[in-house]
Amino acid sequence: MEYSSAEESVKLVKSGNRVFIHGGAATPVHLVKALQERHGELKDVELVSITNLGDLDFDKPEFRKSFFFNSLFVSANTRSVVNSNDGDYVPVFLSQIPQLFRENILPIDVALLHVSPPDAHGYCSLGTSVDIARAAVDVAGLVIAQVNPKMPRTHGDGFIHRDRLDAMVWHETELPEVNYSSKISEAIVDIAKNVTSLIEDGATLQMGIGSIPDQVLGNLYGHKDLGIHTEMLSDGVIPLLEKGVINNSLKRFNVGRSVTGFMAGTRKLYDFVNDNPAIRVMDIAYVNDTSIIRQNPKATAINSAIEIDFTGQVCADSIGIYQYSGIGGQMDFMRGASLSEGGKPIIALPSTTSKGDTRIVPFLKEGAGVVTTRGHVHWVVTEYGIVNLFGKNLKQRGKALIGIAHPAHRELLEKAFFERFKP
Numbered sequence: 391m392e393y394s395s396a397e398e399s400v401k402l403v404k405s406g407n408r409v410f411i412h413g414g415a416a417t418p419v420h421l422v423k424a425l426q427e428r429h430g431e432l433k434d435v436e437l438v439s440i441t442n443l444g445d446l447d448f449d450k451p452e453f454r455k456s457f458f459f460n461s462l463f464v465s466a467n468t469r470s471v472v473n474s475n476d477g478d479y480v481p482v483f484l485s486q487i488p489q490l491f492r493e494n495i496l497p498i499d500v501a502l503l504h505v506s507p508p509d510a511h512g513y514c515s516l517g518t519s520v521d522i523a524r525a526a527v528d529v530a531g532l533v534i535a536q537v538n539p540k541m542p543r544t545h546g547d548g549f550i551h552r553d554r555l556d557a558m559v560w561h562e563t564e565l566p567e568v569n570y571s572s573k574i575s576e577a578i579v580d581i582a583k584n585v586t587s588l589i590e591d592g593a594t595l596q597m598g599i600g601s602i603p604d605q606v607l608g609n610l611y612g613h614k615d616l617g618i619h620t621e622m623l624s625d626g627v628i629p630l631l632e633k634g635v636i637n638n639s640l641k642r643f644n645v646g647r648s649v650t651g652f653m654a655g656t657r658k659l660y661d662f663v664n665d666n667p668a669i670r671v672m673d674i675a676y677v678n679d680t681s682i683i684r685q686n687p688k689a690t691a692i693n694s695a696i697e698i699d700f701t702g703q704v705c706a707d708s709i710g711i712y713q714y715s716g717i718g719g720q721m722d723f724m725r726g727a728s729l730s731e732g733g734k735p736i737i738a739l740p741s742t743t744s745k746g747d748t749r750i751v752p753f754l755k756e757g758a759g760v761v762t763t764r765g766h767v768h769w770v771v772t773e774y775g776i777v778n779l780f781g782k783n784l785k786q787r788g789k790a791l792i793g794i795a796h797p798a799h800r801e802l803l804e805k806a807f808f809e810r811f812k813p
Contacts, residue, residue, distance in 0.1 A: 391558055396424035399534045399557035400502075405432050407499035410491075410526040411439040413463075414652045415568075415660070416519035418504040418536040419444040420561040425502070429456040438496060440487070440522060440716070441465040443566035443654065448477075460496075462487055462522070463716035464707075473713055481707075481759070484621060484651075484719035485678035488525030501530035506541040508552045516548030517541040518565065518660065519652040521621070521674040524548065532556045538563060542664035546649075546671040568654045570604035570624055577740045580773035582606045585692060585738050588769060588776065589613065592640050594686035594730075596620040596723040598693040599654075602738050606692060610635055617641040618648035619686050621677055621719040623669070625655040628662050642685040644670055651677040651719075678719045683726025689733040691723035695762075696739075697749045700788035700807060702764035702779045704737055711757030724762050728780075737762065738771040741796040748799040750791050752806035770794065785811050 403409060403425060412418050417439075425435075429452050437448075440463035448459055449470045459477035461468055463484070471477040482490065490496040503523065505514035514535065516523050524547050527533060533550075534557045552558065582605035589595070589610065594617035597603035607626030610616065617638040618627060627648065630636040638646050647667070651674040653659060663669045676682060683689055695706045696714065707715050727733040739749055750772075754760070764787075768780040775794040779787050788811065792803045 391552060391555065393537070393558050393560045396420050396559045396561070397427070399559050400425045400428060402532050402534060402557060403428070403432065403435065403500050406434045408436045408438060408497065410498045410501040410530060411437055411442065412501070412503045412516070412519060412523050413440040413442055413521065414519040415443055415565045415654050416504040416517050416523070416541065417442045417444045417446070417566065418502045419446055420563065421502045421534060421536045421559060422446055426453055429453050432456045434458070436460050438462060442467055443568070461716070463718055464713050469714065479713045479716065481717055483678070483717055483722055484674055485722045487522045488673065488675040491522070491525040491529050498526050498530040500532045500534065501526045503527065503533060503535040504541060505535045505537055505550065506543040507537055507539055509543065512552045513549045514552060514555070515541070515543040516550065516671070517544055518654070520544070520546055520548040520671040521651040524673040525675065527554065535559065536561050540564060542660045544663055544671040545667050545669065547673045548671055564657070565660055567656045569656055570601045573601040574605060577773040578602055578605055581738050581740065581771055582609055584771045584773070584776050585736060586610065588734055588736060589690055590688055590732070591615055593617070593688040593690045594619050594641055596683070596689070596691040596727070597622065597624070598720065600694055602694055603692050615640050617686060618650070619677070619683065619689070620649070621651045621674065621723070623648070623650040623653040623655070623659070625659045628659065631668070640687050642687070643682060649677060674719070678722035680722055680726040680729065683723060684729035684733070686730060687732065689727040689730035691727035691735045693720045693724065693737055694739050695737050695749070697751050697754060697758070698737065698739070698770060698791065699751050699754050700791060700810065701784050702767040702787050703754055703760045704762035704767055705754050705758040706761040708757070708759045710755040717761050720761050721766065724766050728766065728768055734769055735766070736769040736771060737767060741772040741774055741794065742799070748795055748803065750795040750803065752803065752810060
């Protein structure tokens with residue numbers, strides 16, 4: 391197959407199609423922009439995706455007339471349109487998004503991908519994001535690929551033969567980069583120290599997105615025989631792998647290899663994973679399968695939250711009714727870790743918001759989504775301490791959480807606690 395222009399390739403998209411957009415650092419920005427340029431001749435095109443990175447604007451009025459963004463996980467550049475009449479959000483566990491595609495609950499007409507060049511055998515790689523893209527490729531009616539020599543060729547489930555591609559567009563460009571270590575505060579440093587104290591030698595780690603997990607990784611140089619089975623990989627794992635702190639020797643599956651569904655980081659990370667057989671980038675239906683996660687030793691899941699109420703209900707995806715992100719894989723790993731022998735599901739969050747409001751609250755905001763239920767929550771960590779809510783009743787939970795709230799808010803929280811639980 392010959393390469394064609396983005397403008398020619400996206401003509402395969404028709405009005406009324408559902409179009410999958412490859413996500414994360416693999417967002418095919420060049421193809422998406424070419425598709426958006428066709429807004430005047432298209433209508434009722436539904437876009438589906440998880441997180442998008444890169445220089446994209448889905449919020450222009452002219453695009454809203456042609457495209458409906460049906461998000462599976464909301465990102466910064468889709469937040470506005472998803473919270474409007476021209477978009478919406480599908481609440482779903484990350485592990486089950488492939489099921490939506492494969493069982494034709496959300497059938498995919500066209501998949502827009504960002505891949506590495508074909509190798510000597512004709513195989514391209516989904517590179518930094520195999521996650522839900524593997525299922526989308528398997529079921530899509532048409533597949534259009536942005537081919538980029540700067541996309542790493544990753545091992546795992548992400549190989550696609552060029553014969554599967556209906557159009558190929560050569561476009562060399564740098565991948566979007568994310569540097570979580572640049573967003574460190576004193577509170578995050580303290581939170582990371584508290585989380586680190588819970589991690590045992592031989593643990594299998596899942597690190598969520600953000601600066602807290604990345605900071606935790608920087609604290610683990612004294613640990614031994616750690617493993618990685620995580621939905622997302624960042625730069626923080628590189629020195630731990632190089633020094634043998636992470637060796638994956640005790641895992642039940644993929645012994646000696648780190649497993650992830652996608653990655654987001656700097657060019658250093660993308661170069662590190664390129665053609666590296668020690669890193670396996672897998673279908674998210676496998677990576678986030680609770681029955682797989684639970685079999686790894688001391689599975690330790692580290693995730694964050696927007697707010698948590700006195701009873702342990704964790705909101706991690708919305709601010710009231712405003713859809714901020716998504717359910718993602720938090721519950722997949724919180725449940726999997728809780729069922730693992732010696733496992734620890736951890737919610738780690740700053741005690742306050744950037745505006746100084748408390749994140750430990752008597753009640754979640756009206757309309758807020760519950761991502762991790764109070765039946766699933768175990769360890770909760772702030773910069774002020776660590777509590778384990780597992781086995782505690784409602785009053786015990788409230789008192790414990792107030793004890794790790796910001797001191798400036800504890801008096802008001804104690805008054806609210808008395809009003810709710812007064813004799």
